[in-house]
Amino acid sequence: MSQWAIGIDFGGTAIKAAVVDKERGILTDRRVFTDTASGQRGIVVQLSALIADLYHEATRRNSAENFVGAGVGAPGAVDSRKGLLSYPPNLSGWAVVPLRDELQSCLMEREKLSIAVALDNDANVAALGEARYGAGREFQDFLMVTLGTGVGGGIVLDRKLYRGASGTAGEVGFMILDFEGPTIHAGIRGTLESFIGKKGILLLARQMIEATLAGSSAGALCGNDYSKLSPRHLQEAALAGDEVSIALWHRVGSLLGIGLANVTALMDIRKFVIGGGISAAGNLIFEPAMAKLKQSTLPSMHEGLELVPALLGNKAGMYGAAALCFG
């Protein structure tokens, strides 16, 4: 019998939760909307109830002796040693919350369950998921980049999460690529996220479309209402041959490649796992990213460079959260 754990991907909109067997992977999973209306305490109760439900369901078929705990991946800054979650985006009113201890207490008091909880941030947890169950299984060291609304990162060194002394490592979205650039993100000019976060991509797309006399077929896809333009429209248009959209993704990929070049120069990391919704653009991004990564590093750093898509999609968080408990 192998170990099993509960893995929770706790987001501002939805909570995804799974029972994960260390060897066999996800046994069962479910998804509920985050009960943001009930405030902080309400969410702690919601998370506890979800963990308790899954625990009771799973112990009908799995030995409780092999249960090792519940892991939670949360948005925002996490101090994993102290179990603190700070200022999660999309959860207004949360400041610094001792989420690990609150969950453990709530599980004990309301559910009469003594369950060890592990907490880390969503980007780290996704990286750990890919490291153990996904695209990172073959890599000793890699950076996972999540391209979505924001640009997140998680670093795996020697098959373990590298969190840094204060637990804030991996913030590749805050890498400054153009210190006098036109874009700003969280008060910082020219960061990778300011360029290729969802907002940056849409801003650039609108500028490129406006500057093109021939127009873009992405227009038809959003009903010519560019306030409704989405990355999906731009992917669809690019795949249908729209030149502006192809050029847009080329630019996005190139900028990603420059960011990765900085990671290679500084950390000697040469493997990159790319996930998140925006990464659905696939080779539209990956090819220019790899080309720019090579152009932007010394030839002596090229050996072994690889850029691969994430494999676990939106299950990476659940896998990685459970993996926090497998040690």
Place this chain on the structure above:
Amino acid sequence: MSQWAIGIDFGGTAIKAAVVDKERGILTDRRVFTDTASGQRGIVVQLSALIADLYHEATRRNSAENFVGAGVGAPGAVDSRKGLLSYPPNLSGWAVVPLRDELQSCLMEREKLSIAVALDNDANVAALGEARYGAGREFQDFLMVTLGTGVGGGIVLDRKLYRGASGTAGEVGFMILDFEGPTIHAGIRGTLESFIGKKGILLLARQMIEATLAGSSAGALCGNDYSKLSPRHLQEAALAGDEVSIALWHRVGSLLGIGLANVTALMDIRKFVIGGGISAAGNLIFEPAMAKLKQSTLPSMHEGLELVPALLGNKAGMYGAAALCFG
């Protein structure tokens, strides 16, 4: 009796060598010009003879039993596990040289000495020297930046050198800060070294002086021949109140701060030791660097940020090379 080793700082112009006691530090040191005229084999012979001389001199007063080996810090790319030195700058005709094994063989054949040799690159070795004997003694994790002709870096994590899987980690000079910028270094646009390596500083200084109607007192210091302008002139002028020179160092410091911000965002490193000849500008650089580092990172990353001058000067290489042997 404590351990002792020989530490060699092998440069393209000079070789500095010392007998280093693990507890007491440098016992004796010497400096010779690198015998570049004799080619690769000649230099191996020169290094062996130097090691043998120091060994014989030191064993008159120190127990040979406590001798743990000779460490060498070399310019260029080094694979420390394989003991390979690749394409050292300023040593024409060197390609990939198994310098560790060649030194050990030469010591055996010519000097009849069986001495274990350890090899690493000069930036790593300087960082290790500061970690064990200098400004990094109090820091668990830090980045050492060497500001000189080039901009080099060495990373210490958990008091040990972080070399990366291929041994190329720490190349902070190749961090891209302005991917569409005006300056190029080793074919890569907008790197930190392109801006604040010696060449970049002098280029910027000439541009700033040309653009200033009031002129600069740095002019008098180089006999109004700006082809002879040096960083030292610009430091002297700034300390005497020259506004252009002060603005120049402010710009250099700010650019350094942006580079360090990327290191903090990615690696959660918050301690920086700054060495190298250019760092003699001191607070002219350090103050704007710290200000820009804070402006360019999230407030949640500010706790514990420190930027301190290196303590060992041009002895860091000898200390660190010896420390390679102390384990």
